[in-house]
Amino acid sequence: MNLTDVFKDFCTELSKRKGFLSEDNIRFYWFASMLKQDNNLNHYSLEEPYISLADKELDLVYENDNEILAIEIKFHRNPSKIPFPHPNSAGAIFDDIQRLPLWKSAKSEKPIRYFF
Numbered sequence: 001m002n003l004t005d006v007f008k009d010f011c012t013e014l015s016k017r018k019g020f021l022s023e024d025n026i027r028f029y030w031f032a033s034m035l036k037q038d039n040n041l042n043h044y045s046l047e048e049p050y051i052s053l054a055d056k057e058l059d060l061v062y063e064n065d066n067e068i069l070a071i072e073i074k075f076h077r078n079p080s081k082i083p084f085p086h087p088n089s090a091g092a093i094f095d096d097i098q099r100l101p102l103w104k105s106a107k108s109e110k111p112i113r114y115f116f
Helices: 003-015 023-035 086-102
Strands: 044-049 057-063 068-071 112-115
Touching: 003 023, 023 044, 023 057
Parallel strands: 068 112
Antiparallel strands: 044 057, 057 068
């Protein structure tokens, strides 16, 4: 998986987006950009649970013959006129960053690259 090409395609497609934009939209755009390089859906897993942490899930796991990519995606927005709780948002980001390297594959010993 060439992540430079994925990122370029992701940015190009996202720049064309009109209307409402949520974290799920961001995830889908990223997934669609990856899918252009590898359309084998068996290589992808969404919301895969952490083995060691109850009730925690990783946004996207990509596994091919050589490696595993563990990807956490965050996109905070403020659609209302109510002040945005930046400390809470920052806390959620730091929590995800701290938790990300704890994700391990239940079925493979392949090298894992982590992305946020």
